[in-house]
Amino acid sequence: GAVVSQHPSWVICKSGTSVKIECRSLDFQATTMFWYRQFPKQSLMLMATSNEGSKATYEQGVEKDKFLINHASLTLSTLTVTSAHPEDSSFYICSASDNYEQFFGPGTRLTVL
Amino acid sequence: AQTVTQSQPEMSVQEAETVTLSCTYDTSESDYYLFWYKQPPSRQMILVIRQEAYKQQNATENRFSVNFQKAAKSFSLKISDSQLGDAAMYFCAYATQGGSEKLVFGKGMKLTVNP
Numbered sequence: 001g002a003v004v005s006q007h008p009s010w011v012i013c014k015s016g017t018s019v020k021i022e023c024r025s026l027d028f029q030a031t032t033m034f035w036y037r038q039f040p041k042q043s044l045m046l047m048a049t050s051n052e053g054s055k056a057t058y059e060q061g062v063e064k065d066k067f068l069i070n071h072a073s074l075t076l077s078t079l080t081v082t083s084a085h086p087e088d089s090s091f092y093i094c095s096a097s098d099n100y101e102q103f104f105g106p107g108t109r110l111t112v113l
Numbered sequence: 114a115q116t117v118t119q120s121q122p123e124m125s126v127q128e129a130e131t132v133t134l135s136c137t138y139d140t141s142e143s144d145y146y147l148f149w150y151k152q153p154p155s156r157q158m159i160l161v162i163r164q165e166a167y168k169q170q171n172a173t174e175n176r177f178s179v180n181f182q183k184a185a186k187s188f189s190l191k192i193s194d195s196q197l198g199d200a201a202m203y204f205c206a207y208a209t210q211g212g213s214e215k216l217v218f219g220k221g222m223k224l225t226v227n228p
Contacts (some may be wrong), residue, residue, distance in 0.1 A: 023140070031213070032213050034215060034216075038156075041223075042203070042220070043154050043204060043218045043219065043220045043221050044158075044204070044216075044218045045218075046215050046216070046217075049215055091156065093156075093158065095158075095216075099213045101160065101163075102160075102216060104157065104158035104159075106157050107156050107157070
């Protein structure tokens with residue numbers, strides 16, 4: 001199946017700093033990418049839908065100025081958590097779509113101290 | 114808005130036995146897609162099986178099969194000949210299109226496989 005990578009796999013940062021997470025589709029072009037957040041022992045919650053070359057569509061309750069999403073190419077989307085706070089600590093998962101199926105990245109664990 | 118409900122937070126099964134995971138959903142759409150995803154301890158989401166709502170035939174993938182009841186808005190997953198590697202979180206999910214639209218996930222169910 002198609003492969004989606006995420007980098008970094010885990011990151012620890014200080015409160016107030018910004019963190020960038022990359023999501024890459026390695027062997028296919030993804031017109032649409034999705035960003036999910038998963039808190040411990042909970043389900044995946046969609047944060048935003050990202051289409052190449054256009055602004056991301058954010059779900060209700062997700063601060064677009066805090067979670068900056070850029071989908072600059074058909075194989076790369078980035079999520080930047082700006083001015084991170086401890087409550088932003090979570091597991092962030094991206095997925096990339098080939099219009100038939102979503103392929104998930106391995107996730108990024110963010111810990112904000 | 115579409116919702117997906119998994120009412121059983123945990124289940125266990127003996128190795129080689131069969132287990133059924135339940136899922137119900139709510140939608141006003143007539144055409145949509147349903148999925149079962151597996152999330153092992155590595156947390157990598159893995160697609161187990163998908164069902165197109167317009168297809169009456171239940172999807173099957175090796176030891177995994179679904180019982181799709183469109184009128185009842187029910188979508189259960191049957192795992193036959195359970196293996197230790199089946200132990201994971203299982204999420205039922207809904208989408209209005211096959212891959213290009215967002216997934217709405219249920220809360221998940223933890224499956225334990227006992228040797």
